Amino acid sequence: MACPKLFLPCLLLQLTSLFLVPEVAHGQGLRVGFYQKACPNAEAIVKEAIAQVLSVAPSLSGPLLRLHFHDCFVRGCEGSVLLDSPTHQTEKYAFRNHSLRGYETIDRVKTALEKACPGIVSCADILALVARDIAVSTGGVFYDVETGRRDGNVSILTEARRDLIPPTANITTLKADFAKRGLSAKDLVVLSGGHTIGTSHCTAFSNRLYNFTGKSDADPKLDSNYRARLKLSCKPNDQTTLVEMDPGSARTFDIKYFELIAKRRPLYFGRRTSRRRPNQGVPRLPNQDRRVHFLQGLWSVDGENGSDWRAHRNGW
Numbered sequence: 179m180a181c182p183k184l185f186l187p188c189l190l191l192q193l194t195s196l197f198l199v200p201e202v203a204h205g206q207g208l209r210v211g212f213y214q215k216a217c218p219n220a221e222a223i224v225k226e227a228i229a230q231v232l233s234v235a236p237s238l239s240g241p242l243l244r245l246h247f248h249d250c251f252v253r254g255c256e257g258s259v260l261l262d263s264p265t266h267q268t269e270k271y272a273f274r275n276h277s278l279r280g281y282e283t284i285d286r287v288k289t290a291l292e293k294a295c296p297g298i299v300s301c302a303d304i305l306a307l308v309a310r311d312i313a314v315s316t317g318g319v320f321y322d323v324e325t326g327r328r329d330g331n332v333s334i335l336t337e338a339r340r341d342l343i344p345p346t347a348n349i350t351t352l353k354a355d356f357a358k359r360g361l362s363a364k365d366l367v368v369l370s371g372g373h374t375i376g377t378s379h380c381t382a383f384s385n386r387l388y389n390f391t392g393k394s395d396a397d398p399k400l401d402s403n404y405r406a407r408l409k410l411s412c413k414p415n416d417q418t419t420l421v422e423m424d425p426g427s428a429r430t431f432d433i434k435y436f437e438l439i440a441k442r443r444p445l446y447f448g449r450r451t452s453r454r455r456p457n458q459g460v461p462r463l464p465n466q467d468r469r470v471h472f473l474q475g476l477w478s479v480d481g482e483n484g485s486d487w488r489a490h491r492n493g494w
């Protein structure tokens with residue numbers, strides 16, 4: 179059984195496991211090692227599957243990290259980004275042209291877990307564990323992931339458009355949107371460090387190159403050498419080209435992204451953070467901190483809508 183391709187089978191699976199595995203059902207809140215008894219190898223299985231995927235498709239590291247982020251920002255971390263519907267009105271269809279991919283990898287991990295322990299590990303937890311294993315296998319620091327998330331059953335395209343912060347948002351909006359989810363300015367800084375791996379479509383930042391204020395101008399805050407180089411890769415209205423977000427080390431989970439910001443070279447957040455004093459108004463963190471705490475902040479975004487088995491039971 180793969181992760182939710184369709185609402186119904188997945189719900190059935192969730193419900194089945196609810197009745198078969200009281201231990202899971204009674205789990206209150208998140209904790210490290212949630213699956214220790216019900217599926218002791220769960221985390222090892224995820225780790226191995228991700229190692230295999232990255233060995234043949236290293237470019238999936240960025241997208242897989244991003245799946246967890248997108249999931250958490252819409253309705254909390256409850257797997258809603260994975261849900262499908264016959265009419266294509268779920269969250270995943272909001273990003274069709276915006277490089278959200280890696281669903282097959284999540285399915286593959288889920289299949290491996292189902293084989294070992296049917297109906298135990300939630301898809302939302304898989305996304306969280308995969309994000310950690312991506313960070314670690316690309317050179318980041320290991321961190322414990324609390325598990326015990328419940329999968330939600332609601333996924334609405336328009337909510338994704340509403341709740342995901344656009345790449346053009348300013349620092350005020352970013353901080354406010356993070357605060358709404360219980361995330362601090364520090365969380366904002368560490369999470370933006372996730373741009374240390376992966377690529378971006380030109381469309382996400384081409385306004386900074388060609389039409390910043392609507393007068394065919396460039397963003398003056400973007401380093402001019404970097405801008406010139408980006409223009410070579412990204413022609414106006416280029417919808418397809420991908421560029422590295424952290425040029426030269428886009429497959430390594432390091433702190434170079436923060437160095438780029440200091441040099442006024444981030445692809446996004448330009449207007450907000452690449453002032454003379456980078457990160458003005460948001461805390462500066464020691465290097466180690468930036469890596470260790472990466473993504474941990476997302477834990478607190480757990481969806482009230484997905485976190486309760488009993489709700490499913492009643493709803494069903």
Ligand SMILES: *[C@@H]1O[C@H](CO)[C@@H](O)[C@H](O)[C@H]1NC(C)=O
Nearest residue numbers: 252253254479480481482483
């Ligand atoms: C839960 O769902 C309600 C109604 O759809 C929504 O207003 C609320 O923001 C959701 N909660 C989270 C944490 O996303």
Ligand SMILES: *[C@@H]1O[C@H](CO)[C@@H](O)[C@H](O)[C@H]1NC(C)=O
Nearest residue numbers: 273274275276381416417418
């Ligand atoms: C967006 O995605 C759809 C479906 O995959 C595709 O047909 C269309 O060409 C894409 N549009 C752009 C601008 O990439």
Ligand SMILES: *[C@@H]1O[C@H](CO)[C@@H](O)[C@H](O)[C@H]1NC(C)=O
Nearest residue numbers: 346347348349350351352449
């Ligand atoms: C930030 O963006 C919001 C929404 O677009 C806008 O209302 C606000 O005035 C902007 N703030 C600054 C300081 O530019």
Ligand SMILES: *[C@@H]1O[C@H](CO)[C@@H](O)[C@H](O)[C@H]1NC(C)=O
Nearest residue numbers: 388389390391392393394414
């Ligand atoms: C630049 O932006 C303005 C305002 O959004 C728009 O009217 C204009 O067509 C854009 N120019 C180009 C070359 O895309």
Ligand SMILES: *[C@@H]1O[C@H](CO)[C@@H](O)[C@H](O)[C@H]1NC(C)=O
Nearest residue numbers: 185331332489490492493494
């Ligand atoms: C999702 O579950 C809730 C109860 O938690 C229920 O009210 C709702 O009808 C379910 N939605 C779908 C699409 O199954």
